Amino acid sequence: MKKIAALLVIVFALTIVGCQPPEQAGGVTQAQLDSLKTQIQSLQSQVDNIQTALDSLTTLYNAHIDKFHKRGGTKAPAPSKGGRTVKPPEKG
Amino acid sequence: MKRLLALAVSLTALLILIGCEGEVTLETPSVTYTVTDNGATLRLSWIEISDADGYYIYADGVAIDTIDDPSVTTYDATQPAAIYEVSAYAGEDESDKATVDCTPVKTSNLTVYGLSDPDTTHPSGLAFTNDGVAYGISVKQANYPDLDYIFDDANFTTMTLTSPNSYSPVYNDKKDMALDAQVTSFDTVTIADAPGNYSTQTTLSSNAVYYLFMDQDDDGWDTDSDHFGKMKVESISGSTVTITVAYQPITGLRWLVTK
Numbered sequence: 276m277k278k279i280a281a282l283l284v285i286v287f288a289l290t291i292v293g294c295q296p297p298e299q300a301g302g303v304t305q306a307q308l309d310s311l312k313t314q315i316q317s318l319q320s321q322v323d324n325i326q327t328a329l330d331s332l333t334t335l336y337n338a339h340i341d342k343f344h345k346r347g348g349t350k351a352p353a354p355s356k357g358g359r360t361v362k363p364p365e366k367g
Numbered sequence: 368m369k370r371l372l373a374l375a376v377s378l379t380a381l382l383i384l385i386g387c388e389g390e391v392t393l394e395t396p397s398v399t400y401t402v403t404d405n406g407a408t409l410r411l412s413w414i415e416i417s418d419a420d421g422y423y424i425y426a427d428g429v430a431i432d433t434i435d436d437p438s439v440t441t442y443d444a445t446q447p448a449a450i451y452e453v454s455a456y457a458g459e460d461e462s463d464k465a466t467v468d469c470t471p472v473k474t475s476n477l478t479v480y481g482l483s484d485p486d487t488t489h490p491s492g493l494a495f496t497n498d499g500v501a502y503g504i505s506v507k508q509a510n511y512p513d514l515d516y517i518f519d520d521a522n523f524t525t526m527t528l529t530s531p532n533s534y535s536p537v538y539n540d541k542k543d544m545a546l547d548a549q550v551t552s553f554d555t556v557t558i559a560d561a562p563g564n565y566s567t568q569t570t571l572s573s574n575a576v577y578y579l580f581m582d583q584d585d586d587g588w589d590t591d592s593d594h595f596g597k598m599k600v601e602s603i604s605g606s607t608v609t610i611t612v613a614y615q616p617i618t619g620l621r622w623l624v625t626k
Contacts, residue, residue: 359522359534359535359536359538360522360534360535361519361522361523361529361533361534361535361568362533362534362535364533364566364567364568365530365533365542365544365566365567366544366563366564366565366566366567367542367544367562367563367565367566367567367580367582367585367587
């Protein structure tokens, strides 16, 4: 009877000890985790800023290409099968 | 004995009642459609089906929505697809599916030539049959009314897709425009951009895909006669241009799902 009581006490003690929340996870403290979280949030913000700047740069680049390199403008009307002159482009 | 007889009569009556219960036959919805939202939405409509509990909506064979109120008989389809289907259901029973075919008509590897090509038999124009099949057409007076696009490398330094009304005098009054889709895969384009940035003169590059907006009556987007399409320039070699085209036969609809 005594043995059983002793065993029950041991089990109870182990349960209490085992249920205690860990103070550290893998050697990292909560303060360190909070610091890491702040750094990641800061990096996320910086990436967003870079993305915005990149979008703006892409828009400027495309406008430049369209204006100076892509269209090439019209050249003097040449004899062709059409035999017509070209009007300015229209959007729609 | 009497109890046995009563039981037999009751059982027989029950069997007759069960056996005589009519099987529900659901009519197939008769679906019509209108194009809305500048060509982005296909509004499907049908008449309420009696005995139905609701309706199933399918896009390219996949059930995408369920309408569980039989009195609701319209559905705004916004997911581009080649085939939309509608069926009625009652419990486990389902009617046949009504089909709305939105498949663009595809013409592959069509060869056209820039206006600078001296061979007058080489077509520099692009036109579509009533069924939406693209074909090369010579830019000559008899064909002016049929012209939809012109491949012009005579009046431009690089191959340019132009509208028939972009010349003086005009070839015809159609305002057929294009817009670079900024992709290289033809099938990637499932919907053309909304009108606004299309141009009557679009510089073409090899291995590029372009949206086409044929504003036939030059009055902005409508469902009277406007059509959308997409065109991939497979190659440009000198004045020779090889293209693949898809044409949406439903007026005003911008969906361009090809496989």
